[in-house]
Amino acid sequence: MAVLLLLPAAIVIFGIIVYPLLRTLWTSFFAVDSPFPGRYPFVGLGNYRRTFSNSEFWLATRRTAYFTGVSTLAELILGILVGLLMNVQFRGRWLLRSLVVLPWALPTIVNATMWRWIFNPEYGALNALLTQLHLLPQYRSWLGSPFLALNMVIVADVWKNTPLAAFLFLAGLQSIPRDLFEAARVDGAGPIRSFFSITLPLLTTTVLVILVVRTIEAFKVFDIIYVMTRGGPANGTQTVAYYAYLQAFSNQLFGYGAAIAYVIALFILALALVYVRLLRTEVEI
Amino acid sequence: MTGEGSLVSSRLTRREFLKVGGATAGLAVLAACGGGGGGTASSGGGGGGSGTINALFMQQAAYSVDDIKGMTKAFQQANPKIKVNTTFVAYEALHDKIVAAAPAGTYDVVLMDVIWPAEFGSKHEVMDVTDRYPASWKTEIFPGALETAEYNGRFYGVPWILDTKYFFYNKDMLQKAGVQPPTTWDEVVSAAKSLKSKGVVQYPLIWSWAQAEAVICDYAQLLGAFGGKFLDDAGKPMFNTGGGLRALQFMKQTLDDKITNPASTESLEEDVRKIFSQGQAAMALNWTYMFSLANDPKESKVSGQVVVAHTPSGSAGAPGCNGSMALCIAAGSKNQGAAWKYIEYLTSQKVQTQYAKLSLPIWTSSYGDPAVVNTLPEVVAVAKTQLNDMILRPQIPSYNQASQILQASIQKALTGATSPEQALDDAASQVAKL
Helix, strand or coil, X not given: CHHHHHHHHHHHHHHHHHHHHHHHHHHCCECCCCCCCCCCCECCCHHHHHHHCCHHHHHHHHHHHHHHHHHHHHHHHHHHHHHHHHHCCCCCHHXXXXXXXXXXXXXXXXXXXXXXXXCCCCCXXXXXXXHHCCCCCCCCCCCCCHHHHHHHHXXXXXXXXXXXXXXXXXXXXXXXXXXXXXXXXXXXCCHHHHHHHHHHHHXXXXXXXXXXXXXXXXXXXXXXXXXXXXXXXXXXXCXXXXXXXXXXXXXXXXXXXXXXXXXXXXXXXXXHHHHHHHHHHHHHC | CCHHHHHHCCCCCHHHHHHHHHHHHHHXXXXXXXXXXXXXXXXXXXXXXXXXXXXXXECCCCCCHHHHHHHHHHHHHHCCCEEEEEXXXXXXXXXXXXXXXXXXXXCCEEEEECCCHHHHHHCXXXXXXXXXXXXXXXXXXXXXXXXXXXXXXEECCEEEEECECEEEEEHHHHHHHCCCCCCEHHHHHHHHHHHHHCCCCCCCEECCCCCCHHHHHHHHHHHHHCCCCCECCCCCECCCCHXXXXXXXXXXXXXXXXXXXXXXXXXXXXHHHHHHHCCCCCEEEECCHHHHHHCCCCCCCCCCCEEEECCCEECCECCEEECCEEEEEECCCCCHHHHHHHHHHHHCHHHHHHCCCCCECCEHHHHHCHHHHHHCHHHHHHHHHHCCCEECCCCCCCHHHHHHHHHHHHHHHHCCCCCHHHHHHHHHHHHHCC
């Protein structure tokens, strides 16, 4: 009876997770060069060797690591600041909280399109704002040079994902007993001291959770790149996931694309392994 | 994201950890679509010319969405047994959508760019329609249009959009600077320099140099003008020498001279049209469609000032980049009879004449037809000669890979990361390995 009840869930999980995973693994061992089923030459680990010996792949990995590191760090710092602000008692706090959730509620595609407009060199809001504030002498191109473009995409990504961090921090902040702060105040600790001695240590688990969720998500970044820059200019914003997509769908090298996708999955698995260890030691304290 | 919840819980078992891994590995599913189920390339029945067909178009340049919907409506009225569903995507998404939809047979009719017949034909993603071609077509259709759907002597579709990049300039701006309309690239540079020095416009030139096929089109046109070739007769890259190198050096020089808008490296054709129509550029290359839209007061601040001309010449001539597109029957189509009827209708001289405003017909005789000439007299006058002088991008199955390599290399040179020589040598050695 139990088997019968579990069967639908098992079929769904097999169908949408296990089968595609195995199918991709299988594909990665063949020189599949069209989307049709059929017989393709077996190449063993050839697609993986090709991945590891490809300098473009490693450059894309480096860019992805940079994207992941900078965006996660920025989201952590901004997230804790916004979280603190939302935790303060004041009139209209509900308005602040609803506003903060807005970026997170936008679909990534919409967010990416919006930021592409904001960064538009001729009629974008950013150029207009900066020139009217006299911070910029004249309009400039934001997505036209490789490294700057990568950083501008990070800005768009941080704007969208900071609310997640902020709300997790808010939840963490609300679980800290008020009397700890009162005791600290009695002992003569100022707000900065109590932030670093009480708030931050008690939020370590939250920080770790955000770190796990955001680094893994950021490492897989695809849609915002696809909409904002399509990997350009000069491959400056080409991340590994976008690179895998290009190989599979634009170049119809499905076997090679599958191998790259598996390598990315392995990278993320390694990250997850580190995090699980960290979380476990943290919880045992 | 089945893993997120388990990470928050205080104790993680090995099994839960594997679930996290599984969720992240979901990315690997990305490529799983390759080799998935669905029909085979050779299947897809004839179809008697009735039923429902799905057609995939682009929402960019040439015919507008309204035009295509209008044509389709008229087709359905003439063929009440056939129902057509149209889908529109950006040009940049068109190729990948055709590929991803091929095994499922989602579309019956797809729009194919001039650079894809080798790829789609050799992988059997679109049907070989050579036998459906009436003999008369080979003489009645512009040779440059026929090439669009041809690979190894077979036809994989019917040309529909006959297009090349024309030279557009703002005559009022040139007048203000007191310069004659340029006809060579050297004259373009000197005109741009005086436009800039006289303060008429900050950046006289705008190009579609984003990392996309668009940059290759502009590059191809310059490469042709300076007498370069993409590949030699043996199929080895030679764009890193002679005219190919000269073309990239020219592009970089206009950026260094600050006569090209630096936003060019993030612009597509639509951006070029918008910036030009805002009066923020005096000269640009673009497809036919820009003429009508840049002269339309609703779309443009410079309507009435825009002149279309033959592309400027370099040391070796003035070929336009062949940017034509063809309509194809997708290999997975279950209703190829109806699909062919629809294609025949859309490419017919009658329909093309009616909608000539944004895209000129493929039929040679149309260029003497008053109905077409009167729609766009300025463009037709230029098109008559320009369409006989076009440069084709390489017809090779791995074109997309070669193009991506070249796009990135060109942009590396344009953004100053490497010299033009170095960039093209790197690209040539990578392309040679494909």
